[in-house]
Amino acid sequence: xxxxxxxxxxxxxxxxxxxxxxxxxxxxxxxxxxxxxxxxxxxxxxxxxxxxxxxxxxxxxxxxxxxxxxxxxxxxxxxxxxxxxxxxxxxxxxxxxxxxxxxxxxxxxxxxxxxxxxxxxxxxxxxxxxxxxxxxxxxxxxxxxxxxxxxxxxxxxxxxxxxxxxxxxxxxxxxxxxxxxxxxxxxxxxxxxxxxxxxxxxxxxxxxxxxxxxxxxxxxxxxxxxxxxxxxxxxxxxxxxxxxxxxx
Amino acid sequence: xxxxxxxxxxxxxxxxxxxxxxxxxxxxxxxxxxxxxxxxxxxxxxxxxxxxxxxxxxxxxxxxxxxxxxxxxxxxxxxxxxxxxxxxxxxxxxxxxxxxxxxxxxxxxxxxxxxxxxxxxxxxxxxxxxxxxxxxxxxxxxxxxxxxxxxxxxxxxxxxxxxxxxxxxxxxxxxxxxxxxxxxxxxxxxxxxxxxxxxxxxxxxxxxxxxxxxx
Numbered sequence: 091x092x093x094x095x096x097x098x099x100x101x102x103x104x105x106x107x108x109x110x111x112x113x114x115x116x117x118x119x120x121x122x123x124x125x126x127x128x129x130x131x132x133x134x135x136x137x138x139x140x141x142x143x144x145x146x147x148x149x150x151x152x153x154x155x156x157x158x159x160x161x162x163x164x165x166x167x168x169x170x171x172x173x174x175x176x177x178x179x180x181x182x183x184x185x186x187x188x189x190x191x192x193x194x195x196x197x198x199x200x201x202x203x204x205x206x207x208x209x210x211x212x213x214x215x216x217x218x219x220x221x222x223x224x225x226x227x228x229x230x231x232x233x234x235x236x237x238x239x240x241x242x243x244x245x246x247x248x249x250x251x252x253x254x255x256x257x258x259x260x261x262x263x264x265x266x267x268x269x270x271x272x273x274x275x276x277x278x279x280x281x282x283x284x285x286x287x288x289x290x291x292x293x294x295x296x297x298x299x300x301x302x303x304x305x306x307x308x309x310x311x312x313x314x315x316x317x318x319x320x321x322x323x324x325x326x327x328x329x330x331x332x333x334x335x336x337x338x
Numbered sequence: 339x340x341x342x343x344x345x346x347x348x349x350x351x352x353x354x355x356x357x358x359x360x361x362x363x364x365x366x367x368x369x370x371x372x373x374x375x376x377x378x379x380x381x382x383x384x385x386x387x388x389x390x391x392x393x394x395x396x397x398x399x400x401x402x403x404x405x406x407x408x409x410x411x412x413x414x415x416x417x418x419x420x421x422x423x424x425x426x427x428x429x430x431x432x433x434x435x436x437x438x439x440x441x442x443x444x445x446x447x448x449x450x451x452x453x454x455x456x457x458x459x460x461x462x463x464x465x466x467x468x469x470x471x472x473x474x475x476x477x478x479x480x481x482x483x484x485x486x487x488x489x490x491x492x493x494x495x496x497x498x499x500x501x502x503x504x505x506x507x508x509x510x511x512x513x514x515x516x517x518x519x520x521x522x523x524x525x526x527x528x529x530x531x532x533x534x535x536x537x538x539x540x541x542x543x544x545x546x547x548x549x550x551x552x553x
Contacts, residue, residue: 155533155537155540156529156533158540159532159537160491160529160532160536161492161493161505161532162491164505164528164532168525168529171521171525172518172525175518176518179518258401258402262402262403263404265405265406266495268406268498269406269497282410282411283411285407286407289402289407290399290403293401294398296402297398297401
């Protein structure tokens with residue numbers, strides 16, 4: 091703990107805080123772009139694993155298992171080390187181009203959390219009783235329309251809390267980039283403390299959002315899931331318990 | 339040049355042993371600490387309320403800041419072997435997660451169980467130990483196990499402070515890999531090892547859940 095209260099070290103660190111804030115905004119950008127990747131890819135694989143096609147279900151399963159059971163650190167380092175060489179081998183370029191940290195962060199963290207998002211989406215869709223789809227089809231909805239207008243809106247209220255939780259974990263995991271880029275700002279403990287504060291600024295509102303969404307999802311017949319007397323949807327609201335196992 | 343020499347493989351497997359030791363020790367410790375935290379947060383009312391607030395603050399602090407930062411902070415403030423520091427820091431932030439998991443289990447116990455225990459003359463600790471906690475833990479086994487895989491995966495962050503765990507040792511061997519096939523093979527080995535370790539845990543969870551449904 092030496093020098094924690096040293097005025098000099100605090101003043102040096104605070105004088106450098108512009109660079110820390112720069113990192114703060116970089117983290118914010120990587121997180122937002124990574125979240126977009128995770129949501130898009132995750133939704134695709136999540137819906138894949140609820141379709142009737144064996145092949146699509148298999149693809150989704152393999153993706154989820156591989157990404158959930160290996161560390162994001164290894165995944166990002168793999169892209170960092172092997173990525174440029176693979177690109178070189180494929181395109182036949184003469185020189186090796188390095189992948190920018192921003193891209194590494196967005197793709198690495200995005201694809202990793204996409205696997206978790208996919209599982210959240212899958213449990214959300216499976217929580218909707220089968221009868222809903224049959225009823226929709228009997229009313230002349232196509233499968234795609236039934237998903238769009240009947241299934242997904244109900245799913246939303248179940249999946250929002252775990253999704254927000256994934257967003258929070260995603261922000262934390264962007265720190266994997268520090269292993270690659272190296273933190274030049276970290277002379278003193280003070281730098282770490284400021285860094286903690288900055289992450290906290292991003293993550294604490296997200297954590298509050300998670301608990302608010304959880305509370306709302308528990309209310310029977312809430313506003314999120316459409317208005318038509320969904321006592322069973324309220325009961326299925328207990329289903330997030332099944333996704334709780336996927337806290338990253 | 340050959341990559342998978344006996345020396346290299348033993349070196350990486352030594353790292354794997356450290357990874358498993360760190361993960362196992364911090365999982366056990368953090369379940370213990372986490373249970374205490376969860377009990378405090380859930381049942382400290384009245385005059386003891388501030389204790390519950392303190393625990394909430396602890397949980398939110400570690401939930402909202404990256405593990406890597408705490409790994410670095412511990413590394414630069416504590417003295418000791420890499421493995422000991424790793425266990426300390428992993429226990430510290432995993433306890434916060436475990437506390438939330440255990441709290442979920444506690445909340446799932448019906449009120450009647452408490453009333454019944456009280457009516458049978460159980461004190462608070464007797465009630466917790468014999469009635470409430472065993473049921474709570476049965477509820478949260480899946481979440482606990484998936485937290486185990488998370489801890490195993492997150493130990494790879496320890497590479498940042500040069501603890502001799504699996505990822506770090508593999509990265510050292512990686513220094514010898516020159517050609518693309520060598521790099522791919524080596525990463526394949528690393529991925530596969532983590533995968534087998536974690537996938538076995540996932541399978542165990544699924545088997546448990548199936549048994550739970552069947553029962």
